[in-house]
Amino acid sequence: MSKKELLLGNFAVARGAYEAGATVATAYPGTPSTEITEYIAQYDKINSEWSTNEKVALEVAIGASIAGSRSIVSMKHVGLNVAADPFMTVTYTGVNSGLVIAVADDPSMHSSQNEQDTRYFGMAGKCPVLEPSNSQECKDYTKMAFEISEKFDTPVILRLTTRISHSQSIVSLEDRITDEEIISRPYDKNPDKYISAPANARKRRVIIEERLGKLQEFTNNPENNLINVEYNDKAIGIITSGASYQYAKEVCPNASFFKLGMVYPLPKEAITEFVNNCDKVYVIEELEPIFEKEIKSWGLYVIGKEIFPTIGELSPEIIRTCLKEAGELESKSLVTYEVQEDLPVRPPVLCPGCHHRGPFYILKKLKLNVSGDIGCYTLGGVPPLSAIDTTICMGASIGMAHGFEMAKGKEFAKKSVAVIGDSTFWHSGVTGLIDIVYNKGNSTVIVLDNSITAMTGHQENPSTGKTLKGDMAPQIDFVALGKAIGIKRVVEVDAYDLEKLEEVIKTEVNAEEPSLIITKRPCILIKGVKFEYKDLQVNSEKCNGCKLCLRIGCPAISFNNETKKAEINKSLCVGCGLCVDVCKRSAIELKEKKD
Ligand code: SF4
Ligand code: SF4
Numbered sequence: 122m123s124k125k126e127l128l129l130g131n132f133a134v135a136r137g138a139y140e141a142g143a144t145v146a147t148a149y150p151g152t153p154s155t156e157i158t159e160y161i162a163q164y165d166k167i168n169s170e171w172s173t174n175e176k177v178a179l180e181v182a183i184g185a186s187i188a189g190s191r192s193i194v195s196m197k198h199v200g201l202n203v204a205a206d207p208f209m210t211v212t213y214t215g216v217n218s219g220l221v222i223a224v225a226d227d228p229s230m231h232s233s234q235n236e237q238d239t240r241y242f243g244m245a246g247k248c249p250v251l252e253p254s255n256s257q258e259c260k261d262y263t264k265m266a267f268e269i270s271e272k273f274d275t276p277v278i279l280r281l282t283t284r285i286s287h288s289q290s291i292v293s294l295e296d297r298i299t300d301e302e303i304i305s306r307p308y309d310k311n312p313d314k315y316i317s318a319p320a321n322a323r324k325r326r327v328i329i330e331e332r333l334g335k336l337q338e339f340t341n342n343p344e345n346n347l348i349n350v351e352y353n354d355k356a357i358g359i360i361t362s363g364a365s366y367q368y369a370k371e372v373c374p375n376a377s378f379f380k381l382g383m384v385y386p387l388p389k390e391a392i393t394e395f396v397n398n399c400d401k402v403y404v405i406e407e408l409e410p411i412f413e414k415e416i417k418s419w420g421l422y423v424i425g426k427e428i429f430p431t432i433g434e435l436s437p438e439i440i441r442t443c444l445k446e447a448g449e450l451e452s453k454s455l456v457t458y459e460v461q462e463d464l465p466v467r468p469p470v471l472c473p474g475c476h477h478r479g480p481f482y483i484l485k486k487l488k489l490n491v492s493g494d495i496g497c498y499t500l501g502g503v504p505p506l507s508a509i510d511t512t513i514c515m516g517a518s519i520g521m522a523h524g525f526e527m528a529k530g531k532e533f534a535k536k537s538v539a540v541i542g543d544s545t546f547w548h549s550g551v552t553g554l555i556d557i558v559y560n561k562g563n564s565t566v567i568v569l570d571n572s573i574t575a576m577t578g579h580q581e582n583p584s585t586g587k588t589l590k591g592d593m594a595p596q597i598d599f600v601a602l603g604k605a606i607g608i609k610r611v612v613e614v615d616a617y618d619l620e621k622l623e624e625v626i627k628t629e630v631n632a633e634e635p636s637l638i639i640t641k642r643p644c645i646l647i648k649g650v651k652f653e654y655k656d657l658q659v660n661s662e663k664c665n666g667c668k669l670c671l672r673i674g675c676p677a678i679s680f681n682n683e684t685k686k687a688e689i690n691k692s693l694c695v696g697c698g699l700c701v702d703v704c705k706r707s708a709i710e711l712k713e714k715k716d
Contacts, residue, residue, distance in 0.1 A: 128292040130285045133256040134223055135160035137263025138193045140295050141219070142303040143167055145185035147178040149548065150577040151197030152232040153286040154225035158195050159580070162589045166297070171580055171589045174515070174548040175200035179207045179222065186220040186276075187315060189306035191267050195223040198237040199514065203549065205242070208276070210317050212246040213325040215274035217309035219267035222248075225281040228407050229434040232576075234495065234514065236432070238408040239280045243385040247329045249336050250278040250385040251347070252363045256290040262382065265346075269339075273332050280384065282407065284364040284434065333386055340383040341390050347382035348391050357449065358399030360392065360412060360423065364435070365405045371437045372444065387415055396421045403428075403444070407435050471500045473677040474652065474695035476616040476642035477569050480540070481508035482673050482703070483623045489538055489630065490525060494518040494550070496542035497576045498569050505674045509540060516541070516549025522564040523557050534563040535630050541566065544574035544582040547597070557635050558607045565629045565636045568599055569616070571644040579646065603637040616640040619702045645695055652696040654711040659687045663708035670700045670709065 128136065134157045138146060146169040148158035162169045172178035175196040182194035196204065201224050208222070224242070227233040243250035251266050253259045259281070266277040313321055340347045354375045361369050362381040370378065379395045381387070396402050396416070404413040404425035413425030428443045429435070471478055481501040484491050485508040493499055493509030494517065502509040511521060522539035541550045546568050557564050574580040581587045586596040603611040610632055614625050622640065629636035643650050666685040670678050677693035678700055680686075689700075689709070701709045 124294045125291050126294060127289050128256045128260075129156060129287060129289050130253070130256050130259045130281060131156035131225075131287070132160045133259035133292050134193075134195075134263050134279065134281070135164075136292065136294065137260035138191075138221070138267075139164045139167060140260070140297050141191060141264040141267045142298040143191040143193050143219075143221075143267070144303070144305070145169070145182060145190045145192040146195070147172045147181045147192070148195040149173070149175045149178050149200055149203075150574055150580040151175075151200050151225075152577055153227055153283040154195045154197045154200075154223060154281065155577045155580065156286070157193075157223055158589065159578075161193070169589055171574075171582065173583060175204040176207060179204040179211070182220060182222075183207060183211050183216075183276075186216045186218050188308050189218050191219045191221075191303070193221045193223060193263070196225075197233065198224055198226045198239050199233060199235065200224070201239060201242055202237075203515065208242070208248075209246050210322075211276050212248045213317055213322055213329065214315050215325070215328075216270055216276060218306050219270035220276040221263060221266040221270060221279055222276055223263070223279040223281065225283065225286045226408070227283050229283075231283055234512065236408065238411065239278060240385055240411045241409065243278050243280070244411070247333055248276055248278055248385075249273070249383060250280050251382060252280045252384045253285060253382075254363050254366045254380065255285070256288070256292045258382070259285065260292050261346075269336075273336055273339075274328075275332060275336075280363070282364050282434075336383070337386045337389065340386065341388040343391070348388055349378070349380040349382070350391070350395060351378045351380075352398070353377050355398060356400045358395060358402040359405055360395070360402060360416070361405040362412075363407065365407050365440075368435055368437045368440050369405045372441045381412070384412070387412065389419060392416060393419065393421060396423060405429060405435065405440060468503070469500055470503065470676050471497065471506075471674065472645060473675050473693045474645040474697035474699075476571055476640065476645070476697075477501060478506070478673050478675065479616050479619055479622060479699055480567060480569060480626075480640050481506045482699075483619060483626055484508045484538065484540070485672075487623070487626060487630075488536075489626075490533075490536055492518040492521040492525065492537070492539045494539075494541040494545050495576075496545050496569075497571075498540065498542055501540065503674070505672050515545055516553060519550050519553030519564070519566055520556060522566065523553065523560070523562045526562055526564055531563050534565075538565045538567055538626070538630060541568055542575070543568060543570040543572065543584045543599075544580075546599075547583045551602070554603075554608070554635075554637070555606050562635055563633065565626070565632075565638065567626070567638045567640060570599065570639050570641050572641075573644045573647055575644045575646070579644070599637070599639045608635055608637050610634060610636040611639070612636070613639045613641055616642040617697060617699060617702075619699070645697070652698065654696040654698055656691070657689050657694055657696060657698075657701070657709055657711060658691075659689055660708050660710050661686050663706050664704075665706060665708075667706075670704050673699055673703055675700060 526534035
């Protein structure tokens with residue numbers, strides 16, 4: 122087959138896994154990595170699933186590898202923190218069939234709580250890291266990663282970044298290796314290798330160091346296609362990788378380039394030769410100065426973070442400005458141009474009709490201390506709702522609420538709640554809840570159950586009743602689970618019933634034992650979700666301009682400064698009726714019921 126397609130980087134990774142003969146794929150959704158597994162799910166020959174979290178996803182993939190299937194696990198950078206425990210040991214045990222760990226970093230934190238550089242994980246685990254710079258390489262490197270994994274008996278990290286995951290470029294498609302060629306190995310029953318007890322682990326530790334040396338030899342060899350050296354104007358040499366290569370190439374098309382495909386371990390001999398062949402060498406890498414520090418440790422002179430930023434994404438404009446400030450403006454390697462970046466700012470906001478809005482409105486009204494979590498509902502911290510006080514990481518809200526109580530006592534617990542979404546609860550909230558019960562805590566936990574993993578684009582999870590492939594699945598029941606772990610006070614409440622919601626929250630925070638409140642309503646963007654009313658409007662005779670309805674932060678409601686009355690944008694309003702409940706003057710009128 123010789124077909125070309127315009128593919129998103131993430132789709133190209135999925136295609137690479139398919140062509141390489143992978144038969145198992147796992148993931149927990151997380152922007153910017155989510156589409157890898159969504160796309161893989163379209164291939165019938167790959168047994169794929171959403172796991173409850175990244176640790177489980179990696180453990181499933183490790184099991185599949187040892188059992189003899191090429192396996193790929195995908196996650197965002199913070200997901201690797203969750204999966205760090207099995208990761209740091211599977212690098213010791215090694216693999217049977219190839220194991221690829223696709224990790225997407227998010228420089229500039231477009232949709233993340235922090236900025237991490239996954240190359241550090243590669244170094245910490247002594248695990249090879251490949252980094253593609255376009256969609257074609259996303260596919261090719263995924264295939265190579267399986268081969269390297271098997272050749273060197275190691276998992277391989279495929280490091281992506283937001284721009285590479287979410288950019289499109291042309292990819293040549295090839296056939297999947299045939300079923301006969303697929304490296305389906307027998308189950309590897311090898312306890313000395315796979316039981317990482319001290320006696321075995323000490324032996325494997327030596328093997329890891331030997332493996333690193335062999336990987337370095339491998340990447341040094343240009344025939345293995347993991348380094349790309351282009352000599353042009355030798356006045357400026359640039360060592361780079363990934364998206365930074367594309368930016369640097371745009372700014373300095375005439376410079377000499379050393380592009381790295383394997384970003385850990387580094388090809389020392391080849392880099393040394395390049396540095397010695399150029400008059401001056403810049404290291405251009407996004408986030409941490411990892412290449413730069415290592416190259417300098419070899420006694421070579423290169424320029425890196427002295428002029429380029431450590432924080433955030435790079436761009437052609439940033440690179441051009443930094444080189445200009447370093448005095449390279451006159452260099453023939455550099456092209457100059459101006460880019461206008463005056464796009465309007467569009468701050469994130471909960472959707473009109475979102476069911477999280479009501480609970481946050483009540484929590485703010487009751488002036489409770491709220492530990493929040495990761496999901497759409499993190500937007501409950503944004504004005505005018507401003508209802509949550511903390512967000513640290515997936516599942517942290519519940520343990521933190523217990524921490525509030527440990528620090529300040531039971532009375533403080535009665536003024537505090539934890540708020541978490543359904544998918545995040547299954548990911549890593551449930552263990553915090555068990556901790557509260559076991560340690561006789563008093564906290565109130567609110568699960569905002571919108572029956573989907575909404576923030577990453579509507580993936581299935583244990584409360585949706587469906588699998589990644591769309592098959593029916595057991596629906597794990599919050600009420601049954603809460604009771605099973607010993608919580609006596611478990612209450613379900615309609616998220617749009619503000620009166621009831623307020624009453625329930627007031628009662629439960631004052632209870633002398635832990636409570637679990639589940640606010641139930643599907644995400645309004647789920648197909649088929651409809652509201653009862655339409656054609657809402659503000660009766661200008663009743664409206665006194667108090668602005669109470671603006672406190673719920675619905676994008677469909679605005680205030681007309683000339684008439685001094687609230688207004689509803691009919692093209693945005695979905696008719697949830699929340700503002701009707703909030704307005705004390707009954708000024709928001711439901712004109713008619715939907716059929
Ligand atoms: S809450 Fe009611 S009275 Fe107050 S501004 Fe809104 S519509 Fe008008
Ligand atoms: S009914 Fe009110 S709160 Fe609901 S979407 Fe419309 S304007 Fe927003």
